[in-house]
Amino acid sequence: MPLRSFTTADLTGLSSALDFGDRILQHRAAAEVDDRFHDKPAKAAVLLSDDGRLTPLGVAVVYPAERRPGNSLPPWAMQFVLKKGEHRRLCELVSAVLPSEGCEVWVRPEDEGIVEEIQRCWPAAYNCRRLHLMTIDLPVAIEPLPSRPLDPNDPADLAAVVRVNNAAFGDHPDQSGMTQDSVLVKLAGPGHTAEGVRLAEIDGRINGFCWTQIHHRRGLGEISVIGLHPDVHGRGLGAAMTAAGLAWLHRQGLHQAILYVESANLTATRSYARLGFTVTHDDVSWMIPGSADD
Ligand SMILES: CC(C)(COP(=O)(O)OP(=O)(O)OC[C@H]1O[C@@H](n2cnc3c(N)ncnc32)[C@H](O)[C@@H]1OP(=O)(O)O)[C@@H](O)C(=O)NCCC(=O)NCCS
Known part of the structure; x- marks a missing residue:
């Protein structure tokens, strides 16, 4: 199967796999892009093309989510990037690292193709939270x-x-x-x-x-x-x-x-x-x- 799994120790090796011009993980190791991935027992998978060239098509990273004791959300969160036009490979990529407790998966709402894929692959999935990323120039x-x-x-x-x-x-x-x-x-x-x-x-x-x-x-x-x-x-x-x-x-x-x-x-x-x-x-x-x- 053109899919390989990583452990945290392998995360720095993701930089070349991520070099496919997409948004958040572009040209960088996951640990460089987001410090939450640093030194955490995360799982990651890289999806490769099966055309014989094994080009990286997507990366999914799972990391522990801090939860208040007794919270009903699963203790894992996931971010992923899929190369444009590869939405149909979402199930394969996410399933490769999906923890048995389930996972809170973060996506951009404007990625309608991805949202449709989530609903198609996991009919029981539900929309949970919406976060704004806000930015400011300093000083204020x-x-x-x-x-x-x-x-x-x-x-x-x-x-x-x-x-x-x-x-x-x-x-x-x-x-x-x-x-x-x-x-x-x-x-x-x-x-x-x-x-x-x-x-x-x-x-x-x-x-x-x-x-x-x-x-x-x-x-x-x-x-x-x-x-x-x-x-x-x-x-x-x-x-x-x-x-x-x-x-x-x-x-x-x-x-x-x-x-x-x-x-x-x-x-x-x-x-x-x-x-x-x-x-x-x-x-x-x-x-x-x-x-x-x-
Ligand atoms: C968020 C927090 C720091 C804001 O501080 P605060 O002193 O309570 O809020 P302020 O009095 O400065 O009010 C902020 C604004 O919200 C508005 N506001 C207050 N209650 C509101 C409500 N229920 N709906 C809409 N607006 C509301 C106020 O009118 C004010 O607007 P303005 O700046 O345009 O006048 C504080 O409420 C807090 O600690 N909340 C709990 C922790 C939290 O949520 N932290 C942020 C997580 S990222």
Whole structure:
């Protein structure tokens, strides 16, 4: 079968396989394109043409998704690229790495051919979430909230981030249920630093934070998480809290930042728009059932 599977250790070898002029993974190893793939126990498959030349036609990468305990979504997410005109090979590519628990598969909504293929191959698949990728040039004009870095050796700081995060995110599928341990694990990830986690004192206690990440290879900053305690919501502080993270990214020499936000989160999207963020594109997730659901 013209299909081969990879493990994380092989990910750097994907660069030549990905060199077929498509969008997100173009000319690069998956780990270079998206730091989420770095050092994670991911599975990847490359689909090759069966015309004797074994040209790469598509790549699918599966990575663990952070979920709050008890969440009903599967613990895996997948991104893939298929060469234009090869939509009909989708089932083959995705099935090669589909975990038995199923998977949340991310696609661009304008890829109608892909969406039709998903519905044809997996009739039980359903449309789950829509994220905006928003982009902004730095610096921004809005005055940041005064902030200081997280001290990862201070249990009170860790507790403050956990308290604000869990109050702010309720039952959000990815972001809720943070613990002091999960703060430290996230902090150890690529592009994360304690200095890049900006804490803000509001009404006499730490009531807000903005967690930034730097994609060094792309020279790009990311607002990874922004959270305000519900006690201080609705006072127009969201933009200023985000501005604290953006100011820190700009001090690191960066001139552009991105973030992902659920399109339904109107409070957040309005606050980002006020800062000057614009939507670059949307990503839509489809839940594809695995064999465990049979
Ligand atoms: C998102 C968050 C940081 C925004 O901060 P905030 O101080 O509560 O929000 P603001 O008071 O600045 O309001 C932001 C905008 O949303 C608007 N807004 C508030 N509630 C709204 C609603 N239910 N529907 C539509 N717009 C709403 C406000 O009018 C304001 O618009 P404007 O800037 O055009 O005046 C904060 O609500 C939060 O921490 N939420 C939980 C965590 C979260 O969702 N983080 C972002 C994930 S990416």
